[in-house]
Amino acid sequence: MKDAMKDAMKDAMKDAMTSPDAPPLQPIGVAVDVILFTILDDTLQVLLVDRLSQPFDGLRAVPGGLVERREELACAARRILRAQTGLDVDWLEQLYTFDAVDRDPRRRVLSVSWYALVAPNALEDEAVPESAWGAAWHPARALPALAFDHARQIEAAMTRLRYKIEYTPAAFHLLDSTFTLSELQRVYEVILAQELDKRNFRRRVQSLDLVEETGQLRREGTRRPARLYRFRDEGFERAGGGVLLRF
Amino acid sequence: MKDAMKDAMKDAMKDAMTSPDAPPLQPIGVAVDVILFTILDDTLQVLLVDRLSQPFDGLRAVPGGLVERREELACAARRILRAQTGLDVDWLEQLYTFDAVDRDPRRRVLSVSWYALVAPNALEDEAVPESAWGAAWHPARALPALAFDHARQIEAAMTRLRYKIEYTPAAFHLLDSTFTLSELQRVYEVILAQELDKRNFRRRVQSLDLVEETGQLRREGTRRPARLYRFRDEGFERAGGGVLLRF
């Protein structure tokens, strides 16, 4: 720890020294936090880890950590996610930069917040390593006490997500590459927190050419098998960024 | 300058020292940049200042600068706007945090980017001080060469603005507190870069109760005077965040 501190100070010195014309550094820390969503048990879930040290020892938090000196923020977010959860995500978007001066009681640390989406079965495949972090899913609408300003961050991420699924293909990243229309509908219902009419939903999705049949069926349990679909990029592209799925 | 450097290092040391449990600082600089829009000559305009030193000496840039140690980002943005342009804005929103490692050739500096809106006559009142900064309006769709990643930032801000005027009262901040419906329509036309039908536009605005008559008229030039309106908060609130003005 002492060595790390010395290193940081050497870095600071070098940075200040090598560019005589550069204005002085303000020692503001930069962290990223990642709100990782999935849908499990027909519920929107957020991945939380345990905090094992001060501050906020014993509370839960979203995965996060300091950004390295020459690391892009999105890379930091992915690195931290991988380290704390073992997951690789394919949807990762910057959410907001949280900057309250006292959001970290130790010193000034900005949090550049991101949100990410994974399909629920990513769990089974990659197995969230219980490791030291105690990563686990929690229902997004019934969260325990959280460290830092993470409750606010999750709130903001949920709001953003509600908007995003209406005019981007975000929802598809909460599903496998093939899915049934009922599964797709459930994603929208869970995120929007309202029931949708099955026929109207299908009319929209199909008239926008957002999906195409794979020709295969999902047979599951004791009931009629459902047709499997896959997402069609061209649908969203052709629609050109307007609002697409409004319910 | 040397003193400033010493101060920065002292700060860094203090920060690292006072919290033995705090992880080491990464010396990443934090700046804010502000894309300030107005509408002038029926054109969307961006305020640019001259760069008078390296890097990018001689180019134009949006107002920006380093954040102070205990300063919230929005405060920094307002402080810098005031210093470089003399303007106080009432609409200021965080846009995005730009983080390319080499966006500042001297060293790693994040830019938390904001966009702001002012009514065009703010100019005449407060008189953009030509001062050292050479602040001046430039048509947003015909910009000169810009410092840093500011061209990309402006692009992002314009995209955001296009969305925002559809579901927030942003457009009204580009007008005086009272305005004619034609002026309001021109704001939408300029930002969306498309002509709108006068009667359909008025139908929407009035059916949503976004405006109320002041009872006064604007007489201007050689033509029929127009009724003056003012914005009604309740309109947007009642509409509850859905899409309101879609053309």
Place this chain on the structure above:
DNA sequence: CAATAAAGTGTCATTCCGACACCAACCCTT
């Protein structure tokens, strides 16, 4: 008082949207 220039106003045809209910297909049980 004529010319000019923007302000202001209504209709109609089309499309979009939301509400609504039943049969089909499969599996399992008996």
Place this chain on the structure above:
DNA sequence: AAGGGTTGGTGTCGGAATGACACTTTATTG
């Protein structure tokens, strides 16, 4: 083999919203 259970899958219709469209009004100026 028949029947029950469960989800999958489909069409219509009435009302609302949308987009296209042109003329009259009201002021000023010469």
